Structure formats: structure tokens, C-alpha cells
Amino acid sequence: MQEVSEVNILVVDDERAQMQALCDTLKDQGFHTIGFNSGRLALDALRTGHFSLLLTDLMMPELDGIALLQAAQQIDPQLVCIIMTGNGTITTAVEAMRVGALDYILKPFKLSAILPVLTRALAVRKLRIENAALTHSLHEHTLALESANSELERARRAKDHFMATMSHELRTPLNAILGFAEILQMKLTGPLNPEQEEHVEIICSSGKHLLSLINDLLDLARIESGKIELNPEPVMCQALLKEVAAAMQVLAVGKGLVLDVHVPTSEVRLNTDRRALFQIVMNLANNAIKYTPMGSVTLDLSQTADGSNAAVCISVSDTGVGISAQDQARLFSAFTQVGEHGKGTESTGLGLYLSGELAKLLGGRITLKSEVGCGSTFTLTLPNMAHGHGV
Ligand SMILES: Nc1ncnc2c1ncn2[C@@H]1O[C@H](COP(=O)(O)OP(=O)(O)OP(=O)(O)O)[C@@H](O)[C@H]1O
Ligand SMILES: [Mg+2]
CATH class of the missing domain: 3.40.50.2300 (Response regulator)
Known part of the structure; x- marks a missing residue:
């Protein structure tokens, strides 16, 4: 008072x-x-x-x-x-x-009548002033918050735009570098001596790595800005797994790993975005090979036909380094690498984040079972609403 x-x-x-x-x-x-x-x-x-x-x-x-x-x-x-x-x-x-x-x-x-009224009036006056100050400060905070929000939104849009434009701008010259390196490699412009062959080989492999990084960044930008376009189509899952295995075979053999594919004999068809599904399985298989020093990597396809819960499961198992329970919780965040194994120059820690987000967009999810030193199994589960006929 x-x-x-x-x-x-x-x-x-x-x-x-x-x-x-x-x-x-x-x-x-x-x-x-x-x-x-x-x-x-x-x-x-x-x-x-x-x-x-x-x-x-x-x-x-x-x-x-x-x-x-x-x-x-x-x-x-x-x-x-x-x-x-x-x-x-x-x-x-x-x-x-x-x-x-x-x-x-x-x-x-009388004075005795007026004093209590004045006391109450002063208490009300104090409350009104406090109330006005609070309202004012709330208003100021709201304004500051609104301005911070719109600044954040502006920065987010600028970042998305930058990422998308830069990725496109980078891809064009890189494709030219790769194209011409391949022409040299195929000796279409004349013979190469062994040293030149080795140099061209390095240009090609580094270029391909850079291209896959740029593609990941482009996907990241698309996912974060919600601009991924899905084109569902009937996808034969057996064929898709075999295609992934064929693409990964060289990598697996290079590390002395056995790459197996287990698929059921009856056809598993899913109505989904083929490119996204292929990318998820490729990422999982690529990780499995990358983080497995010896043993095997297995791609498994199965389906459950449980009415409305019908689902297709694609598992990628390895006998590799495994992931601790503590690290498993944060694997699916962008730019996350765990343990010492992932921290090579070849990795950015985007693969699982992109795979997880794509799986969600396809209506599914990726789960993980892993034990340090024994290996990991990543399982992609996608709903198969019209079992046998695709979504
Ligand atoms: N099969 C696996 N076995 C053991 N660790 C794995 C396996 N798959 C992923 N990891 C761990 O999870 C981390 C994140 O994987 P993610 O695919 O997101 O990134 P990355 O493979 O490091 O890089 P990128 O895929 O972007 O090239 C890896 O760095 C690795 O530590
Ligand atoms: Mg990866």
C-alpha cells in the first residue's frame, strides 16, 4: 500500500x-x-x-x-x-x-465513514496499477516473442532456400566433373597411364561421395520445409531388396562381408513411394556394411497379414560393432554420430535421420535392436492396409 x-x-x-x-x-x-x-x-x-x-x-x-x-x-x-x-x-x-x-x-x-472507503480505494488503485504494469509487460513480451518468431521463421525460410538453391547449384558442376572424369576413365579420349588412371579413379570416387552428400542435404532441406513429394506406386519388395543388395555387393565384398537377402517366395507388393523406400533400405544397408568389420549383413523381407495391422517389414541385420542402449535413443537426430566408428570423413550422420523421417512420411517407422559387439538389426515397418494389393 x-x-x-x-x-x-x-x-x-x-x-x-x-x-x-x-x-x-x-x-x-x-x-x-x-x-x-x-x-x-x-x-x-x-x-x-x-x-x-x-x-x-x-x-x-x-x-x-x-x-x-x-x-x-x-x-x-x-x-x-x-x-x-x-x-x-x-x-x-x-x-x-x-x-x-x-x-x-x-x-x-463522518471521517470514520470515509477512511475505510479510502483505504479500500487505495488498495484497488494499487491493484489497478499492478495489473496495468503486468498487462503492459505481457504485451511487450508478446511483441518481443512475435518479432523473435517472425525473425526465426524468416531465417528458417532463408536457410531452406539457401540449402535447396545451393544443393542444386552444386550438383550441376559436380555432374559435369563426374561426367568428364568417367569419359577419361572409359578412355574415350585416349589411353591413360597407370598414375593417371589412379588419379581419375580418385576424382570419380570423391565426386560420387560429394554428390551423395549434396543429395542428402537436398533431402534434408526438402524434409524440413515439408516439400517432399511422395508418388505412391505399386512396388515389388523382393525386387527392391535384390536391387539394393546388388548395388551394395561391391562394398560388402570389398570388406570381406557376406551379403545375404532373405525374401519370401510369394510376392510382397506395397503401394508406396519407391524412391523413398529404396533410399531408406540403401541407407540401412550402407550403415550395416560400414559399421561391420567382419561377418555378414542380411536383408530380410516379411509381412504380417493381421487385418488392419497388416504390415511389411524390411530388416537389415549385421554382425557389426553394435550400438549401446544409451546411444540408440539419439541415433535418429540429424548430424548424429555415435561411438568412434562413424566419425570418418565419409559420414555426416544424416542417413538415419533422413531414413526415419522418410519412414514416417510413408506412414511407417524404423525400430532398432542392437547389442554392442554383437551387431544390430534395423527394421522398417510399413503399413500394408490392403494386404496383398498395396495401400
Ligand atoms: N548398423 C550400424 N551399426 C552400428 N552403428 C551404426 C549402425 N548404423 C548407424 N550406426 C551409428 O549411427 C550413426 C548415425 O548413422 P547415420 O546413418 O545417420 O550417419 P552416418 O552413417 O554416420 O553418416 P551418413 O549416413 O550421413 O553418411 C553412425 O554414425 C553410427 O555411429
Ligand atoms: Mg549412414
């Missing part, structure tokens, strides 16, 4: 003597008071001064208490008003409360 001496009370009564008497009485109680015998003069004072309470007579010529109260609240919305009135005008006093007065006191009044 404010100290009484800090409180400025504006007293307005057209009967000068009464106004003066009230001012003096309140001054004796320690209040700061200023009195006027006209509403207009009181309003002028309100415009230039700082007041906590308005104590005004109701019936006054020129500007009555209600009009004064309304004009005063326009100037200071937190101002607390108390109406002073004679017995005959109680209905009007009630009307004054309806338009914003906090209370009314009946004339003639």
Missing part, C-alpha cells in the same frame, strides 16, 4: 466550503489533497498532475459527477473514483458506480 503522504486526492465539490473542509480533514490525516469547486478545473489538474483518487460531488452545475468521472477515466484509466452524494440522489450514485465509480459516500459523512 502507498504511504498516505504520497497519496494525492482530488476533491471536487461545487460548494467551496464543504470542499475546503474535506480537504483540511484529509490533510490532517496525512493525505495530500487538492480541491476544486468545478469539474472543468479538476480535469485540467488531472491532465497535468498525478492523482490516486478522485472524490467528487455528484450534483454540480456545468459538469456533474458522472461526466467528470468519465472524462477523468479517459485521462487516467487507473484513477479510482468515489462519489459523494446526498440521500435524494442515491439512484444516480448507483448509476455512477455502473459507469466506473468504485463506491459512494452519503453526505453528510
Whole structure:
């Protein structure tokens, strides 16, 4: 509560003597008071001064208490008003409360009657000020938040645009480099000596790696901006797994690994986006080979025909380094590599994130079972709503 001496009370009564008497009485109680015998003069004072309470007579010529109260609240919305009135005008006093007065006191009044009203009025004034400050600060915070949000949105759009444009811009010259390197490699422009052959081989393999990185970044940009377009079509899963295995065979053989494919004899057909499905299985198979020093990698296809829960499962198992339970939880975040095995120059930690997001877009999910030192099994489960006939 404010100290009484800090409180400025504006007293307005057209009967000068009464106004003066009230001012003096309140001054004796320690209040700061200023009195006027006209509403207009009181309003002028309100415009230039700082007041906590308005104590005004109701019936006054020129500007009555209600009009004064309304004009005063326009100037200071937190101002607390108390109406002073004679017995005959109680209905009007009630009307004054309806338009914003906090209370009314009946004339003639004793100090003992007015002090509790003033105390309550000051408490209300304090609450109004606090409330206004809170509303103001809430408003400021909302504005700051809105501006931070739109700045963030702008930055996000700029980043998406940059990633998409840069990836395109990078791919074009890179394709030219790869194309011409392949022409050299195929000796279409003449023979190469062994050293030149080795150099061209390095250009090709580094270029392909860079291209796959750029493609990953392009996918990341598309996924994050929600711009991936899916084109569902009937996909023969057996054929798709065999295609992945064929593409990965060289890599597996190069590491001395056995690459197996287990598929059921009956056809497994899924209506899905072929490119996305192929990319997921390629990523999983690529990881399995990359993180398996010896042993085997197996691609498995199965389907469950359980009514509405019918699903196709594609598992990629390896006998590799395995992943600890603690690391498994964060594997599917972008740019995440765990353990020491992934941190080579060839990896960015995007593969599983992209695969997980693509799996979600296809309506499925990837689950993982793994034991450190024994190997891992990543399983992609996709719903097969119209079992045997695709989604
Ligand atoms: N089959 C696996 N066995 C053991 N660890 C794995 C296996 N697959 C993934 N990991 C771990 O998960 C991490 C994330 O895999 P992810 O495919 O996202 O990235 P990456 O293979 O490192 O790079 P990128 O796929 O972008 O070239 C890897 O760095 C590796 O530590
Ligand atoms: Mg990977």
C-alpha cells in the first residue's frame, strides 16, 4: 500500500466550503489533497498532475459527477473514483458506480465513514496499477516473442532456400566433373597411364561421395520445409531388396562381408513411394556394411497379414560393432554420430535421420535392436492396409 503522504486526492465539490473542509480533514490525516469547486478545473489538474483518487460531488452545475468521472477515466484509466452524494440522489450514485465509480459516500459523512472507503480505494488503485504494469509487460513480451518468431521463421525460410538453391547449384558442376572424369576413365579420349588412371579413379570416387552428400542435404532441406513429394506406386519388395543388395555387393565384398537377402517366395507388393523406400533400405544397408568389420549383413523381407495391422517389414541385420542402449535413443537426430566408428570423413550422420523421417512420411517407422559387439538389426515397418494389393 502507498504511504498516505504520497497519496494525492482530488476533491471536487461545487460548494467551496464543504470542499475546503474535506480537504483540511484529509490533510490532517496525512493525505495530500487538492480541491476544486468545478469539474472543468479538476480535469485540467488531472491532465497535468498525478492523482490516486478522485472524490467528487455528484450534483454540480456545468459538469456533474458522472461526466467528470468519465472524462477523468479517459485521462487516467487507473484513477479510482468515489462519489459523494446526498440521500435524494442515491439512484444516480448507483448509476455512477455502473459507469466506473468504485463506491459512494452519503453526505453528510463522518471521517470514520470515509477512511475505510479510502483505504479500500487505495488498495484497488494499487491493484489497478499492478495489473496495468503486468498487462503492459505481457504485451511487450508478446511483441518481443512475435518479432523473435517472425525473425526465426524468416531465417528458417532463408536457410531452406539457401540449402535447396545451393544443393542444386552444386550438383550441376559436380555432374559435369563426374561426367568428364568417367569419359577419361572409359578412355574415350585416349589411353591413360597407370598414375593417371589412379588419379581419375580418385576424382570419380570423391565426386560420387560429394554428390551423395549434396543429395542428402537436398533431402534434408526438402524434409524440413515439408516439400517432399511422395508418388505412391505399386512396388515389388523382393525386387527392391535384390536391387539394393546388388548395388551394395561391391562394398560388402570389398570388406570381406557376406551379403545375404532373405525374401519370401510369394510376392510382397506395397503401394508406396519407391524412391523413398529404396533410399531408406540403401541407407540401412550402407550403415550395416560400414559399421561391420567382419561377418555378414542380411536383408530380410516379411509381412504380417493381421487385418488392419497388416504390415511389411524390411530388416537389415549385421554382425557389426553394435550400438549401446544409451546411444540408440539419439541415433535418429540429424548430424548424429555415435561411438568412434562413424566419425570418418565419409559420414555426416544424416542417413538415419533422413531414413526415419522418410519412414514416417510413408506412414511407417524404423525400430532398432542392437547389442554392442554383437551387431544390430534395423527394421522398417510399413503399413500394408490392403494386404496383398498395396495401400
Ligand atoms: N548398423 C550400424 N551399426 C552400428 N552403428 C551404426 C549402425 N548404423 C548407424 N550406426 C551409428 O549411427 C550413426 C548415425 O548413422 P547415420 O546413418 O545417420 O550417419 P552416418 O552413417 O554416420 O553418416 P551418413 O549416413 O550421413 O553418411 C553412425 O554414425 C553410427 O555411429
Ligand atoms: Mg549412414
